[in-house]
Amino acid sequence: MLVQHSGANVARYRIEEAQVESELERLRRARDAVAQELHGMQATLPGDAPVELAALIDVHLQLLHDEVFRAAIAHWITQHRYNAEWALSAQMEILARQFDAMDDTYLRERKADLEQVVERVQHHLHGVAQPAKSPEDGERRILVAHDLSPADLLRYRDGAFAGFVTDAGAVTSHTAIVARSMGIPAVVAARGVSQRVRPDDWLVVDGEAGIIIVEPDADERLEYQARECALAQRRKELENLSAVPARTLDGEAVQLLANIEGPEDVAAALRAGATGVGLFRSEFLFMERRGGLPSEEEQFQAYRAVVEGMHGLPVTIRTIDVGADKPLDGANRSITVNPALGLRAIRWSLADPAMFRTQLRAILRAAAHGPVSVLFPMIGHLGEIHQVLSQLQTARDELAMRGVAAGAVRAGAMVEVPAAALLAEDFLQYFDFLSIGTNDLIQYTLAIDRADESVAYLYDPLHPAILRLVHGVIAAGARCGKEVSICGEMAADAALTRLLLGLGLRYFSMQPTQIPHVKQQVLLSDAASLKEWAGQVVAAQVPRLLLGAAPS
Ligand code: PEP
Numbered sequence: 001m002l003v004q005h006s007g008a009n010v011a012r013y014r015i016e017e018a019q020v021e022s023e024l025e026r027l028r029r030a031r032d033a034v035a036q037e038l039h040g041m042q043a044t045l046p047g048d049a050p051v052e053l054a055a056l057i058d059v060h061l062q063l064l065h066d067e068v069f070r071a072a073i074a075h076w077i078t079q080h081r082y083n084a085e086w087a088l089s090a091q092m093e094i095l096a097r098q099f100d101a102m103d104d105t106y107l108r109e110r111k112a113d114l115e116q117v118v119e120r121v122q123h124h125l126h127g128v129a130q131p132a133k134s135p136e137d138g139e140r141r142i143l144v145a146h147d148l149s150p151a152d153l154l155r156y157r158d159g160a161f162a163g164f165v166t167d168a169g170a171v172t173s174h175t176a177i178v179a180r181s182m183g184i185p186a187v188v189a190a191r192g193v194s195q196r197v198r199p200d201d202w203l204v205v206d207g208e209a210g211i212i213i214v215e216p217d218a219d220e221r222l223e224y225q226a227r228e229c230a231l232a233q234r235r236k237e238l239e240n241l242s243a244v245p246a247r248t249l250d251g252e253a254v255q256l257l258a259n260i261e262g263p264e265d266v267a268a269a270l271r272a273g274a275t276g277v278g279l280f281r282s283e284f285l286f287m288e289r290r291g292g293l294p295s296e297e298e299q300f301q302a303y304r305a306v307v308e309g310m311h312g313l314p315v316t317i318r319t320i321d322v323g324a325d326k327p328l329d330g331a332n333r334s335i336t337v338n339p340a341l342g343l344r345a346i347r348w349s350l351a352d353p354a355m356f357r358t359q360l361r362a363i364l365r366a367a368a369h370g371p372v373s374v375l376f377p378m379i380g381h382l383g384e385i386h387q388v389l390s391q392l393q394t395a396r397d398e399l400a401m402r403g404v405a406a407g408a409v410r411a412g413a414m415v416e417v418p419a420a421a422l423l424a425e426d427f428l429q430y431f432d433f434l435s436i437g438t439n440d441l442i443q444y445t446l447a448i449d450r451a452d453e454s455v456a457y458l459y460d461p462l463h464p465a466i467l468r469l470v471h472g473v474i475a476a477g478a479r480c481g482k483e484v485s486i487c488g489e490m491a492a493d494a495a496l497t498r499l500l501l502g503l504g505l506r507y508f509s510m511q512p513t514q515i516p517h518v519k520q521q522v523l524l525s526d527a528a529s530l531k532e533w534a535g536q537v538v539a540a541q542v543p544r545l546l547l548g549a550a551p552s
């Protein structure tokens with residue numbers, strides 16, 4: 001078990017008497033590392049650096065070595081058995097109050113210096129906060145953090161962790177979605193967990209039930225080991241379904257497509273039996289890049305890798321969808337006060353046409369290597385439709401002028417705001433297909449920030465307003481003879497598969513790990529006989545009550 005902390009949230013736990021010496025040693029090592037870092041900075045200051053800078057580093061070194069400060073922190077550890085991080089922040093809080101009460105402005109400003117020094121030490125403590133005992137063979141580690149960005153999670157794709165637990169987040173936050181796509185149990189919105197568990201505690205993470213057990217007793221361990229075995233067994237059985245076509249009992253073909261974040265997910269999509277990529281969240285290529293946005297060539301290589309990797313199966317690439325809970329650290333844009341309603345998704349792209357066309361050209365070039373659709377996120381206005389289609393044409397013209405090959409693409413819009421759902425039929429005059437992003441559609445219809453755990457209880461895919469909007473979009477697709485898919489989390493929920501089939505949905509896109517579960521439901525369903533019941537569910541005031549009454 002490893003605890004990772006960020007910002008003001010530091011781990012707080014009491015240590016055993018026998019651990020006092022090693023905790024003091026841990027603190028000493030962190031302090032030495034900071035001293036070394038500061039001396040290094042001093043030694044490498046350029047000749048023309050302002051003298052104040054060298055003086056500032058001196059002040060930081062003095063604060064770091066201040067005997068009174070050191071003794072006070074040691075006191076918290078030895079007398080109160082606080083862990084080092086807690087001791088440091090407890091002493092910082094006391095000093096902060098003293099600084100705030102000072103009349104002298106110069107001295108008051110030293111508070112910021114001390115905070116910086118403390119932050120550096122905390123950072124290094126984090127580095128030396130590995131489990132007191134390193135994991136033994138076969139022992140798996142769980143990452144516990146205050147919060148994790150989707151990009152953080154992607155860094156752990158290599159299977160370094162057997163589970164994730166965070167204080168913040170909500171089930172349809174992108175972080176949770178990425179964790180699910182990795183097939184790793186995760187519990188989000190477990191408030192205060194990162195401060196309560198200790199680096200070598202045993203944890204059980206039950207991602208299905210959203211439960212974490214700290215220091216499970218012998219019975220609980222046995223129970224969860226048995227459950228894990230049963231789950232692995234079921235997964236194996238379901239894997240056998242990957243080659244079976246998804247067809248209902250009455251012969252309706254259903255497309256089960258994959259949601260992916262990058263070329264490295266293609267193998268999992270194929271293993272799961274996906275019949276294409278229904279949503280390539282291209283923004284993950286853009287995240288955490290210090291050196292600016294990826295070039296056309298770099299994007300083209302990534303898109304082509306996916307297209308070729310899918311061996312002729314269709315690939316839908318969504319244009320960059322950033323903002324809200326998916327900040328682009330590498331990009332130089334400010335996030336507005338209410339990011340979910342601000343400059344995000346297609347608005348962000350249209351605000352920078354040159355950047356947008358770079359992406360469109362890369363997509364068009366990839367389309368020369370296999371079937372590609374381009375999907376525009378969060379379209380809400382007819383004006384935006386005209387703009388995206390005109391940018392697409394300009395991107396194509398630019399490639400033609402350069403003599404570079406481009407392929408044909410189908411163009412589609414995501415239905416993520418109620419305005420788009422209500423105008424689905426109008427949208428279909430311009431687009432080849434629609435894809436319902438239920439995660440955002442729920443957020444915007446029910447006015448619930450999907451990343452805010454305090455309102456997560458209101459997040460309800462079975463809210464009658466959501467079902468009616470979804471039904472309306474599917475029906476509009478049928479009337480226009482055009483494809484409608486769902487690529488939000490609703491499509492991945494096997495408990496909703498029959499309902500969506502009954503409403504006429506035939507294109508489901510989800511994280512590959514869910515495909516076998518949804519396929520099993522498809523194989524057991526008679527689509528025609530679900531229709532009437534699905535209509536009743538959508539018309540009901542409390543649809544959930546009818547969900548269990550699906551005809552078999
Ligand atoms: C959605 O909103 O449902 C969707 C699929 O897009 P994302 O989750 O990436 O916002």
Ligand code: MG
Pocket residue numbers: 377416437439440
């Ligand atoms: Mg969305």
